[in-house]
Amino acid sequence: MTAIEFSLLLPVYAGDKAAYFTKAFTSTVTEQTRRPSDVVIVQDGPIGTELAAAVAAAADTSPVPVNHVRLPANVGLARALETGLRHCAHDVVARMDADDISLPTRFEHQLGMIENGFDLVGTGMLEFDEAGRVLGKRIPPTDPDDIATSARFHDPFNHPTVVYRRSVVAKAGGYRELPMMEDYWLFARMIQAGALVANLPDPLVMYRVDAGAYGRRGGWRLFRSELALQRSLLEDGFVTRRQFARNVLVRGGYRFVPVTLRRVAYRRFIVRNYANEPD
Numbered sequence: 001m002t003a004i005e006f007s008l009l010l011p012v013y014a015g016d017k018a019a020y021f022t023k024a025f026t027s028t029v030t031e032q033t034r035r036p037s038d039v040v041i042v043q044d045g046p047i048g049t050e051l052a053a054a055v056a057a058a059a060d061t062s063p064v065p066v067n068h069v070r071l072p073a074n075v076g077l078a079r080a081l082e083t084g085l086r087h088c089a090h091d092v093v094a095r096m097d098a099d100d101i102s103l104p105t106r107f108e109h110q111l112g113m114i115e116n117g118f119d120l121v122g123t124g125m126l127e128f129d130e131a132g133r134v135l136g137k138r139i140p141p142t143d144p145d146d147i148a149t150s151a152r153f154h155d156p157f158n159h160p161t162v163v164y165r166r167s168v169v170a171k172a173g174g175y176r177e178l179p180m181m182e183d184y185w186l187f188a189r190m191i192q193a194g195a196l197v198a199n200l201p202d203p204l205v206m207y208r209v210d211a212g213a214y215g216r217r218g219g220w221r222l223f224r225s226e227l228a229l230q231r232s233l234l235e236d237g238f239v240t241r242r243q244f245a246r247n248v249l250v251r252g253g254y255r256f257v258p259v260t261l262r263r264v265a266y267r268r269f270i271v272r273n274y275a276n277e278p279d
Contacts, residue, residue, distance in 0.1 A: 004115055006107070006163065007088035008036035011080045012098045013044040018054035020099040020208065025058040027102045028094075034108040036094060039066045042084035045074030078175040078182040085174070091167050097160040099208045106204040110163045119168040119195040120187070122157040124203035130210055138207070140199040147199065148191050152239050153247060155184035157197075161205045168195050179225045185232065192238050223255040 008028060012021060029035060039062060041055060059066040069087050071080060085093060092114055094107060106123065113121040124139040140156055141147045147156045169175075172189040175182050191197060227248060234244040 005037040005090050006092035007090045008039045008094050009084045010096045011042045014047045016098040018050040028096045038089045040084045040087045041068045042080045043070045044080040078177045081175045094163040101206040103204045118198050120164040120197045123161040123200040125158045125205050125207040126203040127207050127209050142199045159183035181225045181229050218255045226252050
């Protein structure tokens with residue numbers, strides 16, 4: 001079987017830290033046992049001098065070609081990723097965030113699944129804090145039927161871990177603007193369109209959780225996104241009216257839980273239940 005070439009899509013914006021970006025890039029390119037054939041760095045608006053220097057250094061020293069795409073203004077993740085996808089040299093594209101860390105065998109395992117015919121392959125994650133302490137493990141559902149079932153209630157993929165076929169993403173309508181839920185919306189549409197999906201249980205990405213992570217998961221803005229998402233899933237026939245009501249009540253209500261309680265709920269129910277095992 002001929003090995004598939006693939007692109008790495010890595011967005012960066014002013015809120016990212018130079019040191020984190022450098023580690024994310026190195027772990028996902030230089031240190032991989034199976035490297036991407038090219039990297040597309042999408043700069044979503046102006047960035048500071050330190051981060052700009054880190055991006056330039058990564059591009060200059062990269063063992064594979066780097067296409068640095070600069071957007072003049074910050075347009076948000078969905079539009080930045082759509083722009084990046086258009087610049088990727090290959091149909092198979094791997095996602096990565098600018099503050100996470102990929103383990104060395106990530107792509108070796110994921111590309112094997114893609115070469116076996118899958119259209120979207122995610123992995124488990126280890127969540128860690130800024131002190132480097134591992135907080136928990138997120139192991140997603142691995143069976144395609146279980147993925148489709150769980151997708152009616154929560155995102156069955158860890159977005160920073162996925163590798164997918166760009167053509168299948170486009171067929172499903174691509175990324176659409178929906179703050180912090182553009183990935184869930186896309187993956188639901190891909191599943192509904194018949195994409196072959198899978199998850200590897202191994203935590204092949206380390207996901208950084210900063211002090212503001214739990215605050216960003218709540219509030220009116222997130223509730224409006226949640227409501228818009230659930231309405232779209234209902235209109236598309238992806239969820240039933242009963243599932244819609246449950247999701248608005250449970251997922252929507254979670255957005256208004258105080259941050260301290262939201263953190264406890266997330267650690268106890270979301271990460272633990274997602275992994276089906278203790279932290």
